[in-house]
Amino acid sequence: MFEKVLIANRGEIACRVIRTCRKLGIRTVAVYSEADAHAQHARLADEAWPIGGPRPQDSYLRGEAILAAAKASGAQAIHPGYGFLSENADFAEAVEAAGLVFIGPRAASMRKMGSKAGAKQLMQARGVPVVPGYTGEDQDPDRLQAEADRIGYPLMIKAAHGGGGKGMRIVREAGEFAAALESCQREAAGAFGRDRVLLERYIGEPRHIEIQVFGDHHGQVIHLNERECSAQRRYQKVVEESPSPFLTPELRQRMGEAAVEAARAIDYVNAGTVEFIVGPEGDFYFMEINTRLQVEHPVTELVTGLDLVEWQLRVAAGERLPRHQGEIESRGHAIEVRLYAEDPAAGFLPGSGKLERLRLPAASAHVRLDAGVVEGDTVTIHYDPMIAKLIVHDADRPRALARLREALADCEVVGPKSNIAFLEKLVRHPRVVNGTIHTAYLDRHLEDVLPKEEPLPPAMLALAAAACLLHDEAATLAATAAGCDPYSPWGIADGWRLGHAGERLLCFHYRGERLELHARGSAGSYHLAGAGLDLRVAGAAFVAGRLVADVDGRQYRVRADADDQRASVHDGEQRFRLERVPAFRFDEGEAAGGSDRISAPMPGRVVLVRAEAGQVVAEGQELLVMEAMKMELSLRAPRAGTVAAVQAAVGDFVDADAVLVKLEAE
Structure with missing residues (x-):
């Protein structure tokens, strides 16, 4: 067995390998990018070595840097995890050439599977069932269109090199084929460095x-x-x-x-x-x-x-x-x-x-x-x-x-x-x-199956309020206990007032609506009024990780949580989240943005620009394509109009909410 193994990956798989190695008495070496300097896998390993910048191509995809760390640390083997270089035959070969053990298949086996087309041909020869299709090297668009027409629709276009759902398109009729082919080839080239595709019959409702x-x-x-x-x-x-x-x-x-x-x-x-x-x-x-x-x-x-x-x-x-x-x-x-x-x-x-x-x-x-x-x-x-x-x-x-x-x-x-x-x-x-x-x-x-914010049942609102009140009372008592006078009456959060029962105002934001509750009482017994409620809560307390309370005579035991900013209650099937907002009111202006601009929904790189100043575009027309977090995002015109300005070029890395295209005002 090995004495020391380097894990050429990050995240949960790196942590997983480290724990198994520890069980077997094997020392581990982690590698990390600048973005992962304080990541869990770097902290768990016996040693951790930096290998480059935050982008994968500057760190986890740099085989030479990983090999250098393995040699310098004295590791005898490299575990690639999954993703990054785990299915890279050249890297596996380089590991073996360096006198180290690649914990995975041989490079020759990977190469046989590196091409989906070649893999299908090999499996068919061995009697393993394969889906009918086209796997040829002739990638002329006219040839591919002809083969698609021969196979029939619907069919699937797949990147011949790659996986993870990248470079795959379903084409349901002949007229859609050319555009789908172009998109698939572009995504395949960007993700895997090769734009070869294969075609195969699309199996309806498959497992x-x-x-x-x-x-x-x-x-x-x-x-x-x-x-x-x-x-x-x-x-x-x-x-x-x-x-x-x-x-x-x-x-x-x-x-x-x-x-x-x-x-x-x-x-x-x-x-x-x-x-x-x-x-x-x-x-x-x-x-x-x-x-x-x-x-x-x-x-x-x-x-x-x-x-x-x-x-x-x-x-x-x-x-x-x-x-x-x-x-x-x-x-x-x-x-x-x-x-x-x-x-x-x-x-x-x-x-x-x-x-x-x-x-x-x-x-x-x-x-x-x-x-x-x-x-x-x-x-x-x-x-x-x-x-x-x-x-x-x-x-x-x-x-x-x-x-x-x-x-x-x-x-x-x-x-x-x-x-x-x-x-x-x-x-x-x-x-x-x-x-x-x-x-x-x-x-x-x-x-x-998309989650929707459902109407908030009165009992769930009451329980969320009780969770907030219990949290606030506990926080006040803790602060008082840590102060110079732990017995101060001002540190008792019971809402007491001279001459009348005290009242606390709780304000929430849910589904775009402001909810105000007036709460009287303390220590788990409350009268809640407002926001359509007039309920009494009794015996509210956190017991074994659950909020237990009586709401107007009905006993509840739910998951609940609260702090200064939010509250949540889970009724056993769904979670209701409420934002706590200040008790004072303020004017809320209109949201920024509008129909005259197309903004980046998240940080990423611009891979395609289809718009130019002065161009007349239709609603829904694709104007740019971004690549972010392993996926392509198509940015489309929010309305018909004329492009006033394009503020990004292919290759630009843009921040979230950056305005990429402006339309002339209506």
């Missing part, structure tokens, strides 16, 4: 089911059963689970055997994932092999009881696989979701900023958290905005879903916006509950 495979240097290849990832949005996985609710034992065996054959076809070693698209009738087709560990590997670990990172290390060190195929078991059901700093209401725009508050459920036999950040850390604009992976496990799927709902309710993110409310609604959707969701469902029915 996405992948098989975890493992190979060693002694010729043994096995699979660790499947994960289903059919809940997707724009080809990005949202919910992952094992086992699949769709597979029969017979289909599971056939797909497992096909996955092993696919791995053998490229002489595969270490951890990999063979991804299949599965039709409604159980027909399955090879999509690709991800030649690395997958983000969703924890669900496989929880149902098999295995540590896949430990297996990676042992196989890379030359050991045989710890188990044979017949020894692989699957127990219970596991589900994973990813908590992101993103705004579902704004098209899932990635967010950034300081995590002012990050509360996650306690880890247990049923709940696992893989995170690369803690409260107080910053989600930067330079990398994927994932906050944590939340994974649950229980005896069967209904219980696992119940565990997931409870765990999500225990999550709280303050700072950048998050997708928690979206996930809470999604895991209650009938398609997810019944296990019938397919890969296209969310893109077609996204409105069904």
Whole structure:
């Protein structure tokens, strides 16, 4: 086994590898960019080495800098994690040439999978089912159009080099093909450095089911059963689970055997994932092999009881696989979701900023958290905005879903916006509950699962107010106790006034409305009036992490939280968030901006400009394309008009809210 391993990655996967190495007595070396100088993976490792600027191409994609850190630190092996250089055959080869061990597959195996076109041809020759399509090297647009017409519509254009949903377009009729091809090639060139594409038949309402495979240097290849990832949005996985609710034992065996054959076809070693698209009738087709560990590997670990990172290390060190195929078991059901700093209401725009508050459920036999950040850390604009992976496990799927709902309710993110409310609604959707969701469902029915601010039930408002009052009273008592006169009557927050009962004014902002409540009482007993309420709260107190209170004779036990700026109450299915605002009123001016300008929705780089001064544009016409946080954003005209000025050029890095295009006033 190795004495020291360098992790050529960041975030939760780097933290995950560090913890497994520590369990095995292996010292670890972290590398970090300027943006990650205080990141958790750099703090957890035994050593941490800087490798460059904040942009990935200036740090985590600099293979030579990573190799230099490995040599200088005395590491014997490099674990690439996932993303960045994990599937870069040239880097894997350079690691081996430097006399180090690459903890992953051989460079030759990666190259065989680096081209989707070549991979399909190879798999077809080995008898692994593939989707009909075109994988030729002739990339002339006319040839591609002709091949598309031959395959028929709908069809999919896919970047031949890459993954993660980048460079993929669905074309539903011949007239859409040329524009979709141009967009796909541009995105592929920007993300992977190559614009070659392949075409394939689009399978309607498909399932996405992948098989975890493992190979060693002694010729043994096995699979660790499947994960289903059919809940997707724009080809990005949202919910992952094992086992699949769709597979029969017979289909599971056939797909497992096909996955092993696919791995053998490229002489595969270490951890990999063979991804299949599965039709409604159980027909399955090879999509690709991800030649690395997958983000969703924890669900496989929880149902098999295995540590896949430990297996990676042992196989890379030359050991045989710890188990044979017949020894692989699957127990219970596991589900994973990813908590992101993103705004579902704004098209899932990635967010950034300081995590002012990050509360996650306690880890247990049923709940696992893989995170690369803690409260107080910053989600930067330079990398994927994932906050944590939340994974649950229980005896069967209904219980696992119940565990997931409870765990999500225990999550709280303050700072950048998050997708928690979206996930809470999604895991209650009938398609997810019944296990019938397919890969296209969310893109077609996204409105069904987007969170909306619902009307605030009176009891929830009363409980939010009680949480605020309890917080304020506790804060006053704590401040008094720390002062020079801990027994001062002025430090008792009971609202007492000479000659009459005291009254406190609580003001909230919810759904654009200002709510004012007049509160009398203290210590958990309150009379609340205003905002359409006239309620009495009795016995309010925080007990075992829950707010317990009697509201007009009905007992409640809810998740609740409050501080000086906000309050939240969770009724068991959804969370109600209220902003606390000053008691005095002020005039609120109109929001900045308007229909005469197009602004950057977030920091990013301009990759395409389609507008010029004096141009007449139509409403909805694409004027610019930005690249930010691994995705392209199309900026369109808010109305018909004439372009007055273009204030950005291709290659410019722009700040959030920067005005990029101005239209002439109406």
